Amino acid sequence: MTAPGSFTLQVPDSWLDYDLANQDFARQQQELRAVMTTAEQRRTADDALRQARRLLRTARQRGAVSAAGMIARDGDGLVMAFVAVFGVTVPAGADLSLAEIAQQLSRPAGTDGYGDRTVTSVELPEIGAVARITGTEIVPLTDETSAVMIAMHTIIPMPEQPGSYLVVTGMSPNLPLAEAVYDIFDAITGTFRFAAR
Template sequence: MPYLFEEDVPETDVMFDIDVPEHWAQYDLSGDSLAEMRSRALERYGNRPEDADALNDLFTDIAQVTGDATGSGLVSAAGTFEEYDDGFFMANVCVFVFPSGRGENALDPLKLVEHVYPASATAREGTWLRKTTVDLAESGLGRCGRIYGITDYDTDEAIVRTVAMHTAFEYPDLNKRIMVSCTSPNSREAEEVLDLFDAITGTARFWEREVNPGR
């Protein structure tokens, strides 16, 4: 899921990349594409009412995250819908870019995440949300801020329980901040899902390439 920044120094492009499983789909984030993807998923997997509800809940979650946190731009997203004998596994990974600002005007992506989750998101038994830091030194990123847990989102018709992990990154001298947001409705497998999200996020990296003067 590579992303090329538009406001780079003349000599180099600063790139951000993160690896997702090869069989996951890369999303076209236009409204038409999301609607088409939802329609295909319901046609293929929505034969039982509970499965259709789960799919609708997932797309509601995608729309919620996108709508609440794309003020500065959702730049990349990928996800999966996998069918097993005992049910489905669904998940998505989104990459957001925010201006970093300076001093009191600095934008903290994790504060935006906290704003997305009202008190009701962790009011019920089985829900929780923690804010911490994670060491991604192996990726050259050092310590990064992270919020993760199990939350509830109230819709008009149902309560959607979601496993979530949001991790914020910075790159020296680049006036941008990156947030990788991972979500899944598979709350019964929360420990395994969080391990997967941690592994995916751990592949995040910035890198530079020389600008081609002829482009």
């Protein structure tokens, strides 16, 4: 993923860089359906792609500047993961906490045993110490439906631009795989670099 003149972020080769303006999932849908052996598996694949479309639309509406993701078969199910980079600017004179900055992009889950969020500090190569928020969040998929997702937000201050941040957000609906998914999001975020000016 690259935003010209601003940053680069490496995603695995098997991931797809999304076109935020007009992503077409037709090829992915065809490939997934081709390896499914039952009607139920094909319905699951179609549902996963609908979720991916909705996640991408929501990210675009919330100001994503780049996004990438993957949908892959895992035994009888599917594994989905999504990474986007958002630009966030704190209004002059406002003193927002890290959690409030992340809140601009998402909302914590607060039902069915989910909702804990953890704020930590991590070191990114060539960047230094940055804040990270992990937990589960409710992501709206349509006006009527939403889903609980694993989420990781890494908040990176823009150099020489006080109050401006890039937020690398990873999301996945595969709650039982949280530890492995967090490791993937951490590895991807670790490749973040500001582009040379």
